[in-house]
Amino acid sequence: MNSVKVNETLLAELRAIEHKWQCYWYAQHTFSTEAPDEPQTSRGKFYVTFPYPYMNGRIHLGHLFSASRSEFAVGFHMMVGDYALFPFGFHVTGMPISGAAKKLAAEIELYGIPPRILADDSLDRPEKETVSDKSTLDKADTVGQFRARKSKVKSKASQKLQWEILADLGVSRVEIPKFVDPYYWVHYFPRLCMADMQRFGARVDWRRSMITTDANPYYDAFIQWQFRRLYKGGYIAFGKRNCIWSPADGQACMDHDRIAGEGVQPQEYVAVKLEVLNPREQEITNPRNKDFLGTLWEHQIPDGMPVYLLAATLRPETAVGQTNCWVHPEGEYGAYYMVTRDAAGTIERDGGWVAICSARSAENMAHQGYSEKFGVPDKIMTVSGRDLLTMLVKAPLSGYSTVYVLPLETISMDKGTGIVMSVPSDSPDDYACYSDILLNNDGIATKYGIDVDVMLKPFEPLPIIEIAGEGTMYAARLCREAGVRSQHDRKLLLEIKERCYTKGFYDGKMLLGPYAGEMIKTCKPLCRQHLCDRGEAIIYAEPEAEVISRSNCKCVVAAVDQWYLMYGEPAWRAQVEKNINEYLRTYHDEVKHQFLRVTETLHEWAASRTFGLGTKLPFDPQFIIESLSDSTIYNAYYTIAQFLQGDTLDGSRGVFPINVINDAFFDYVFCLSEEEPQEFLEFLADPANMAMARKRLYVYHVNNAQIARITEPRQLLEMIRRSFRFWYPVDLRCSGKDLIPNHLTMMLYNHTAIWEDEAFWPRGMRANGHLLINDQKMSKSTGNFLTAAEALDRFGADAVRFALADAGDGLDDANFKMETAANAITKLMNLLTTTKDILSEEKGRIIDRAPYTQSEVVEYDHTGTTGVIVADCVFDAFVNDSVLRAYEAFERCAFRDGLILTFTELPRTYNQYLRACEAAGTKPARYLVEKYAKLHTKLVAVICPHIAEEIHQHVLRGKESIFRSPLPSYEQLQEAAISTSRYLRISEYVDAVITRFRMRYNDSTKPRKDGSLAYPNGITAGRVYVVSSMIEWQRELTTFLAGLYTDEGFPKTVNAQVTEFIKTSLGFTGKEIQKAMKYAANIVTLAKTQGPETFITRYPFSEKAILGSYSFAICSSLGLKSLDVYNVGEGPDPETSCSAASLGKPIIFFE
Structure with a gap:
């Protein structure tokens, strides 16, 4: 893995800031949220989820990348003032954990503790070593470090021992033997994952987190309820069906049970x-x-x-x-x-x-x-x-x-x-x-x-198929036309094979056999x-392709008796396609197309197995529900989990006895029945139980007022139901694109099955590609690999976040650049320093200047006499425009676009404002700098919340968390951007002028034909001439041409109409006509590329004043020491020498 240099001093400062605010957020329950009693109509609701990661190890940077899309999205919606929720659970269902535990037990049985293989590499079992023999164990091993270790004894088998895998994950050798119990895994790795995500600064409501399987009785009851409803609804059946099968495990091998071949059917x-x-x-x-x-x-x-x-x-x-x-x-x-x-x-x-x-x-x-x-x-x-x-x-x-x-x-x-x-x-x-x-x-x-x-x-x-428009013997013809020379021309044959088969299937008709004519x-x-x-x-x-199970077995297709979900059933499929076509925002058209293609191919899905962790099938308990089938509607469980589990992952200190969390309870709280759950209400009818429940559920800053108002059982029941009703439907589900063929489509299927009410169907799914590191595939074997913990150790949370946002947003593979993360440390700390510096009262970097008024703007527009206004209004316009565009980018989950606007475009605009003020002989206006700093910091918070919270509270003196101080509404931002948009043209004008002057400069510095230079000592100064107003006949002719122009361009009769206008309306004769026709021809040509902009007859600002104010930018671009700006006819050069100047197109002379 490429090493990059990190400023360790700045990194230590950044880590300290991150730790401080993580503690603050935890203490204040900043990211915990509850459904309001009566939602404010002015505030939106945003509920985002992420497929819970599988807990057979530490999460890596790829997990963090996919999770960051949900995390950035919820951060944005917090910053716009929405009720925003991001829960995070942990998946432990299925075979991988059970298989690994079984493998470890076999290793210990065969090789002892720790595993020792004799020097001659025989597989004879050495004397066993017990856990109690502490002297043989390395007490210094620590949890949390992922590094390649060479075991004292190592199998020569190509596959690592499970013991070694756990050691590589940072598990101490004292603790490894405990992992022979699969339930030890279930409780071990979720804690580490939660710690990693908290170090990342994840804006998660951790009260709602859970583990799956029967290790969590509440989630177990939820899954059993779901399957009873599916069974009653006729969505699950029993029979002999083909499925991918692992002979070694003796059961179906579904996607999550595979190390190769995910999605293969x-x-x-x-x-x-x-x-x-x-x-x-x-x-x-x-x-x-x-x-x-x-x-x-x-x-x-x-x-x-x-x-x-x-x-x-x-x-x-x-x-x-x-x-x-x-x-x-x-x-x-x-x-x-x-x-x-x-x-x-x-x-x-x-x-x-x-x-x-x-x-x-x-x-x-x-x-x-x-x-x-x-x-x-x-x-x-x-x-x-x-x-x-x-x-x-x-x-x-x-x-x-x-x-x-x-x-x-x-x-x-x-x-x-x-x-x-x-x-x-x-x-x-x-x-x-x-x-x-x-x-x-x-x-x-x-x-x-x-x-x-x-x-x-x-x-x-034999001519057996006739293809419309192609005739018979189509394969023979394609081979001849493509120049196929032999059976070994694989590339050519592959290309024409698809054409031949597709054309034959859709357009072919049988000529021979029992179905001739069909x-x-x-x-x-x-x-x-x-x-x-x-x-x-x-x-x-x-x-359809090779499938390898996690037990390292090559899988086959088996026809076995099994419980299966009837995906693909026409009526059910139609509901899913309705969800996709009418409700689901997919952010990329290709994602929508992929979902629709999957609905065509996804059919019966084996929902049960006989081995592994999970929930027993309620109507046939000899089977366990497989790991994808118990992971389809748990988004609904998140909405009520905080009421059930008692702030534990496994519900071990649950708020209510499990027997009252029954089907009637789930039916009611999930709005599938109006019949109240009597067992639940009877439990709460006991005042002691009610008091206990209120005490256990109370969370200061989150629901304290709501809990205080609850006095009787139905109120608490309604609070739970309201939580589901408020947060549903899911607004956004973020995931890797590899889950579209299974998990994500199954989520759509099961939602439409459980809830007939379309109001509860998912509303958004965003898919991303895989993550590369430094343009290379992540791989443990090559060392190009980072766990989340390693990345956070190396760069800190906000720098990792920055690099993840920069990695990319499309369906193609994203690229985490370690250099970007390293540079982000400096960038973020510089942002903190410069914000402190500019707002420092002691340093006097800014002045109290009154906001520009409309009358000053009007005066400036017409005369250009109020010099400082140009810098203020242009900066204000750019801030308004950039903040609006960043808002729109974040809203559509284009996080890299938002990152660039926030960390590149806005600071560049700010620096240009500083230089413009310096050129005008003044300082930046306090009101504009403070406006910029506040809006900029709120945008920074979307991606890098720690440094944003530091600036907000310690520099800008915010009285509470930045997440309680949202951005202006979209409508307010839009109104502000529109009101100042005219001044964006000033910057566009300056950029266009600099481009034209640069071309002129390059031409002027080229050697002549004889090798001499026009400016042998170089160019150091310039004189610019602008046209203060358009000549009257040019203005009239331009206006006339504008009237002829449409979206399709000019009419064919434009030349005749222009000639008539010049002769009759302008009264031109002789050479005047030729001059005017030449001008008109130029306008017609420019309109082809510039459109309506060509017909501007008056700029809404003084070109002379603008170029004077931005002379520093022109000098910097051309390497000049000085620049003077004149109206044509005012400077040292005669007016005749300036005839090339026109409105919006000044000319420059060099010295």
């Missing part, structure tokens, strides 16, 4: 049965296959048992065009006994058959009911691809009843069955290889002993069913 194929033709006869007549077939029958395959090559395809309709079958000549296959089952799953007595396929596909099939024993392939023998070449097989539906098995060297043995139907008419890959063998390219036919005249030439490609998109499922009904194919599934 089962992919269904049609496996077409290509029957080996008369296998006993081929054993005799085909010497090539004799050894293989002879060996196969030595295994006593019953006479008459069919043998099939299984060819997996996603395009069953193309079976009618088979010309041959492909195998990988160097591939390893196997022959397997398969069974046929009836609808009840019973094996049919005479339904046995032999499949030849890859071992990988056979394992998947064994988990899908095709083997006698679940998950165990019944292998007969290994078969090589060469053994299968030239074999004759039956081709179901093909125009050729039998075809040969031929070699295809580009077959992937990791996809499908390793056997492929060849349809060269409509598959570019097939056509390329067909042509290679036909032409014996690279001697391929000779190499594999293919008799082309017998095995290929008689099997010409469109492909219509007959594809019909053909699939036709093949299966005739026993000529089976349905086979495998993961």
Whole structure:
């Protein structure tokens, strides 16, 4: 990892400031908030959540980046005066913790405490060491440090010991053995995560934090309630369904249980049965296959048992065009006994058959009911691809009843069955290889002993699909047009394959087979069913990409009895799509498109498992609810958690007995029933219980007044219900984009299922990319990795926040630059110093100047005589405009844009104001500097709250937290920006003039043709001439042209109309007409690029006064020592020399 230099002195000062304000916020409960009794209509409501992180370790900088989006958003809404809430929970459901605990227990059993492997690397178990043997343990180990350590004893296995992983996370070796209990993890890491987030200065209401699983009885009851409602509503069912399955764990492997393959779903194929033709006869007549077939029958395959090559395809309709079958000549296959089952799953007595396929596909099939024993392939023998070449097989539906098995060297043995139907008419890959063998390219036919005249030439490609506008044999044509030379032109073939398949699916019509005349998109499922009904194919599934479970097992697809959520059910899906289309703000159009694509593909979801931590399925307690399924509507739980858990993460000191927090309670508080929960009210009817509840719930500065008003049970019940009703719906959910295919879409599904009232459906979801560090992927193995704690140790909270905001806001990967974080330390401390300095009474940097009045502005506009007004009004206009734009950027979660406006554009404007005042011979106005400092500090608070609180309370003398001193309303900011927007043109004008003068300067300093210089001693001074007012005829002609101009430009008759105007209205003749026409032509040309700005006939300010006030900026840009500004006709240069000057375009002469 790149090292960067950090100013340790400034960092220590910044850390001290951060610690001080974190203690202050904690003591004052600054970020704890309660739903008001009667919300003020002038204040908005903002509720943001973030997917709770999984607690099998410390959070890293990537977690902090995603969480920061929610954190910045809630900070902004606090700064605009909204009721704003950001809760933060901790996820411990699922297999990873249980698996890690189990792994650690096995290591301790095998290697002792701490694990010791003998020097000869044998796996013999050494003598055990007990926890009580303290002398062997390193007492100096501390929690919280993440650094690579070399254990005294280390396994040579490629995978780290679980003991080492925990040691790397900073867990002391005394404490590591306790982690054999999975519930120890549940309570250990959430505390560390909370500490990290508090050091970050997270604006979180920690009263609402919780852990999941049955370790928290209140959350456990909430999840059970949710699943009972889903079950009653018909959203969850039981049956045999395909799912991603971990053979090692013996259960479904959902997204959170994977170390690779998150989001991967089962992919269904049609496996077409290509029957080996008369296998006993081929054993005799085909010497090539004799050894293989002879060996196969030595295994006593019953006479008459069919043998099939299984060819997996996603395009069953193309079976009618088979010309041959492909195998990988160097591939390893196997022959397997398969069974046929009836609808009840019973094996049919005479339904046995032999499949030849890859071992990988056979394992998947064994988990899908095709083997006698679940998950165990019944292998007969290994078969090589060469053994299968030239074999004759039956081709179901093909125009050729039998075809040969031929070699295809580009077959992937990791996809499908390793056997492929060849349809060269409509598959570019097939056509390329067909042509290679036909032409014996690279001697391929000779190499594999293919008799082309017998095995290929008689099997010409068949025109099976006609594509509108393209004809037939589309794959062959695409290959020729693209210049495909062989089957190894992978890039070209990949490009045209997608075109061929997409065009064929949407625009193709079948010409052959049982569905001739039907469109492909219509007959594809019909053909699939036709093949299966005739026993000529089976349905086979495998993961669409590799999936590795957290137990390091390669997963398969299994058809198992399970409880599953019926995602994708048409009526339910329609509700989700309504939520997306009508209510959900996604901040990026692509996010909305991704959600809609996911609704097309997300189907039944296995909701239960048998191993791991979690909540038992209430209607079938032998199962545990899996980790994504218990994480969909917990945003609702946050709204009431502070009333239940008693300020504990696990509810161990809960406010109410768990038996009264039942379905009736949840139904009522979540506005799903008007029937009050009697058990809850009966408990509170006891005065002692009511007094205890009031005492436990009381939080000074937060709800003390509300609790004081509660005198009877229904009032407390209504307070709880009001909390949900006020905060819901969720206004924003921030997450990594990788959760769109599962968690985020499932959140939409479950909300629409639980709440029919659309008012409670989610309103916003913002996705972000992954986080890079210094332009490189985060990786522990390369060392380019930071935990949250390490980042905070190295840079402090506000500097980390600054760099996270700067990292990026889009869906592409963001980039945390350590140099940016290091520089931010100096930037933030300089901000504090300069704010103190400018406002210091002792140093007298500012003066008490009355605000500019409208009459002074009018006088200035017309005469330019009030010199100081230009600096004041331009600065005021820029502050108003920049603050408004920063507000808008933060509101749309464009935090990098807001950061740039806050930390770059506003300070630059301020520095320019200081220089403008200096040039005018005065000091900045106190009222403007204080206005700037207050507004700027409030914007700084969105990203860097610690330094902002320091400035607000200790420099600007704020009487309470900056989060209780919001920005002006958007309407007020907008009104202020509009009222001063005219003066933004002053800055735009100065910038344009400097650009033009810079071009003039560059031209003037270029060597002449003879090599000499116009200014051999350099340019040190300049004389500027401005046009004080437009010549009358130019003004009239410009105004006339403005009347002809529209959004589409000028009419075609513009020249004729201008000529007529010049002659009749202006009364010009002769050369005057030519001069005016030239001027008009210039205006017409400029209008093409400048638009309506071209027709300005009078600036709302004195150009001479402006350039005089900003002469310092011109001199700085051009490197001049002095600059004089004149009206044309006033300076030392004759008026005739200044004819190039025009309104808004002064000229400059150099000395």
